[in-house]
Every structure is written in C-alpha cells, then in structure tokens.
Amino acid sequence: MSTNNMQHQTLLLPLFYLPPIEFFSLLLNSKEILIEQHEHYVKQTYRNRCHILGANGTVPLSIPVQHGKKEHTKFKEMKISYADNWQKLHWKSIESAYRSSPYFEYYEDQFKGFYHNQYEFLFDFNLELIKVVLQILDIQKELKFTKSYEEDYTNNYVDQRESLHPKKESDHKIIPYTQVFSSKFDFIPNLSIIDLLYNEGPNAINFLKHTED
Numbered sequence: 001m002s003t004n005n006m007q008h009q010t011l012l013l014p015l016f017y018l019p020p021i022e023f024f025s026l027l028l029n030s031k032e033i034l035i036e037q038h039e040h041y042v043k044q045t046y047r048n049r050c051h052i053l054g055a056n057g058t059v060p061l062s063i064p065v066q067h068g069k070k071e072h073t074k075f076k077e078m079k080i081s082y083a084d085n086w087q088k089l090h091w092k093s094i095e096s097a098y099r100s101s102p103y104f105e106y107y108e109d110q111f112k113g114f115y116h117n118q119y120e121f122l123f124d125f126n127l128e129l130i131k132v133v134l135q136i137l138d139i140q141k142e143l144k145f146t147k148s149y150e151e152d153y154t155n156n157y158v159d160q161r162e163s164l165h166p167k168k169e170s171d172h173k174i175i176p177y178t179q180v181f182s183s184k185f186d187f188i189p190n191l192s193i194i195d196l197l198y199n200e201g202p203n204a205i206n207f208l209k210h211t212e213d
Helices: 021-028 086-098 104-115 122-137 193-209
Strands: 010-013 032-035 049-054 057-062 143-145
Touching (some): 010 021, 021 122, 021 193, 049 086, 086 193, 104 122, 104 193, 122 193
Parallel strands (some): 032 143
Antiparallel strands (some): 049 057
16 A cells, blocks of 8 residues: 555554655555554464574574464464574574665664663563664654454554565565665665664654655
8 A cells, every 4th residue: 555545544564673765655655544453473483583694695683482382372472482592593584685885884772782682571671672762763653552452453444464474475666775885785664664774774763754756
C-alpha cells in the first residue's frame, strides 16, 4: 500500500528485530500505530532476524530463541537463547559492514549496549531497539499495543502483520541512497533501518517520507 494512502489510517504492525526500512516508512506515514503483542511467535520472519549489507552481499542476522515444550508460544513470552554468543557475532557483523559508513561512530554507542546486555524476552529487546531508532529519527509516534489477539482487524486497521516478510518481495520503492559497498553491488532496497541510518544519518528521515515514483 502506498504511504500516501496510509496517512489517515491506523496501522497494525508486528514487532521486528531492527526492522526493514519499509516498517519505519509505514510507521512514519500512518495516523496511528498499533503493535501486535498477543500473536503466537512466527518462525523465519523479521521478528527475530534482519538483513544488513556486508562486503560479500546481504547478511542475515538471526536471534536464537528458546524452544519450550509448548508448540505455540506467545511472541511476548518468547525468550532469547544465549547458549551461543550471537550478540558478539551480530555486533562484529554490524561493525564490519558499517564501520566505514559516514555515521557509524555517530550512532555506535546507542546500539552497542544491546549486544552486551542480555534481555530475557525477544519482544522487549525488539521494542527497546525500535524506541532507540524512533528517537534517532525524531519520530514522535505513540506506540499502542493490542489487548488481545484478533484474527481480523480489517474493519478498523490496516493489517500489516503478514505483509512484511523476508521471503516476500517488497513493493516499497525507496529513493536509492549511497550504501557502503555501492562500488561492488547495485542498490539493495529495504535492508534493516540501520543501513539507512549509518549511511544517511539525520537525512534518513527524508528517505522514509518520500518514495520513488
């Protein structure tokens, strides 16, 4: 859906790990935001993974979770696994990808702590990261949360819970910006928001407001 059509809509979104650029473009251009917090955890989605751009192409970063006895676990109750040192791996990958970007050092301290401090729940980890991004972008949006799970929200909200998915090609047309490895690759759209932040800094907000025709 065009962001121009979202400005008077209330948007229903899931909670992602360092979400793709489209997530923030939709959020910025929507009237109100409702975050889903009562859904069952869905595997192989942006809820526990993001994509950044490294020297060899797109790099997927995935947060491991604890798999309990229950077949269906509420996303809000899904616990992060620290059996492997994924935090060190993720931060090393982010540093390697963006250390030479124009704004890495400018925002480094605001993200680094997330890869040293341990959060019990994935939901809380994602939420705090998103709050940091909103603060950096100076987006003044109140995040409201669902009070129960409802399968159908179409009468009241624009339901985007299944629309943004790593295996679905996005139709979001961001204006191309200079990426760290632009000399090696054609522009790669809709990576994690940190790709846009580290490359464009304060100007990132303008890429979220406007899309390519």
